[in-house]
Amino acid sequence: MHIKHHGAVKGVTGSCHQLFIDDTNSVLVDCGLFQGEDSKQDLAIDFDISTVKALIVTHCHIDHVGRIPYLLAAGFKGPIYTSIATAKLLPMVIEDALKVGVTRDEAVIRTCLKLLKQQIISLDYNTWYCIPVGVGLSPEKATSSNQNSLYKIRLQRAGHILGSAYVEIELGKRPNTHRVVFSGDLGAPYTPLLPTPKPPYRADTIVIESTYGDKNHQGRKERVAVLKKVIERAVSDNGVVLIPAFSIGRTQELLYEFEQLIHSARKRSMWHKLQIIVDSPMAANFTNEYLHFKALWDNEAKKRVKQGRHPLDFNQLHTIDSHQEHLALINFLASKQQPAIIIAASGMCNGGRIVNYLERFLPDKTTDVIFVGYQGRGTLGRDIQKYGPRGGYVFIDNQKVMIKAQVHTISGYSAHADQKGLINFVTGMRKKPSLIKIVHGDEQAKQALANELCTRLATATIKIP
Structure with a gap:
């Protein structure tokens, strides 16, 4: 297992992370648009997607989903897993993004949206789904009969925007499983409308955002x-x-x-x-x-x-x-x-x-x-x-x-957790991660969060890709 990052490593936009399950199977977590200084980068998918079997979308902000049309154009035909609310919102976001930044050609837009809707599969929160690697589109809820699946995912509420989720991915067979958590964007505590995100029980590896890794919000x-x-x-x-x-x-x-x-x-x-x-x-x-x-x-x-x-x-x-x-x-x-x-x-x-x-x-x-x-x-x-x-x-x-x-x-x-919220998310786990990868932040924010986590989790390896 290893992770490659195709965005959100030089700033806070373009989130796109590739989790390799093995040499021939991988999944993408988000496929976002670059904005601001990062927007000068080529939007075409410039990495090999031959191993990519699925895309998991944490939420439908454009810096997490804006390059999905380019992914489809590159030939991706796999499932797009996301929450029920995000599944409803995502086509609206992509349609607007296409009209504003790509094309006014209605035929092109209709074709893209048709492909997108065919590939979206909505998942319930707080439910494990077993997905046979490289086989079929439909996930299967985890039961006692399929607990040895090589690949399981679960979405949990992230409290960032409607439908937002952080993703738990469990690899391998019991008892030697490895659990990877992708935070997506975590919501701040006590924001209006949505519940505060709760930390997962366990993570062996976590990829965590750091937008406000160097700041704390007002109450x-x-x-x-x-x-x-x-x-x-x-x-x-x-x-x-x-x-x-x-x-x-x-x-x-x-x-x-x-x-x-x-x-x-x-x-x-x-x-x-x-x-x-x-x-x-x-x-x-x-x-x-x-x-x-x-x-x-x-x-x-x-x-x-x-x-x-x-x-x-x-x-x-x-x-x-x-x-x-x-x-x-x-x-x-x-x-x-x-x-x-x-x-x-x-x-x-x-x-x-x-x-x-x-x-x-x-x-x-x-x-x-x-x-x-x-x-x-x-x-x-x-x-x-x-x-x-x-x-x-x-x-x-x-x-x-x-x-x-x-x-x-x-x-x-801000709809993002501050430094205290990010630290509480990691340290609040019962079984804490041995590897922490910090992304989605300016250099100062990433380094500040890394320093704070080092003081609290002395045994963890902390990396800034």
Whole structure:
């Protein structure tokens, strides 16, 4: 058994890891798109896939699934295993990715989606599936009669976004099995809507993300208080508040928090007059899926629903669909002194409708930009985050745009576990890993996490690929 990494080793994007079961059989875990500085890399599959018998998808963020069309184009015909919710969301994400970044040819898009849907196989959480190496597409739930399968997988809730999972893969026959865990992206504790991920019982080898391996987030009460304070100050001058957010995950968490702030505010306060606008058809579609999969929500969210509240569908929430409506809204907000909160993709500002808002409103001193998620190196979001507080500038569509807007970062709203959460995930296992491979992070974050794990697991081998 060995693991090769085809992405997420020089930064936080392009997750793609190949687990070799033996010389002739391997599985891929994720096949993601490179973004930011990493986006200059060739997207074509540049490694041998002749041994790849299956793809396992941890969740459907683009940096974990965006290269799947290229994998299909390279001739991959095996099963794509993922959770039930991700199986529903994945075709939507891939269709959007194809239209935005690859082609507008409807025939090509239809062909790709047809192949994708034929190959997706959804798996229940917390259930072992036995998969005979190199045979067939259909997994079989583990029973006493097939416990000696050479290859078993189990998905566990990761708490990152709807449908997200970490993957347990057990190789070999009992009693000499070897268990490999791929963390995917782990959610932060006490985030809205989804339960906190629980560590697995055991791992012999773990491949773990390190996005925030060098940082700890604010507590939930603190970050809600900061969000409330920033919003109240931001709208006091009737300016626009721009929040770049990924269509799936962060957008829904923010809506959940805004509904609570409105619910708990005094009647006739500014919160009951404030318009919250989601300018993203994709985000609206994903929000509907969050509503469909209420069974996956945490206990707090389910309690609010029982109380007759609608955490993701409240009166002051408006969605913008067409591009024409999008442009009309920008013109309206530019001509009127009317406060509004705009949530739009992409989360790192490297495309999508948020870029049009930034181009128009960054030079306006009444504008506030709130970053609630990680901004990768080489992205427009990172540049605004870096140069905004200095009163600097950025380039958008090759045009110099001055930054007079106020720029805020609320790290507590990241959908990624922080250093403490990552360490607790590893050390919380009953049988701890002997090999830890740290990926999906900037060099400083990976090294900081490695140093902390070294102090707690002296017998483990820790590698940064």
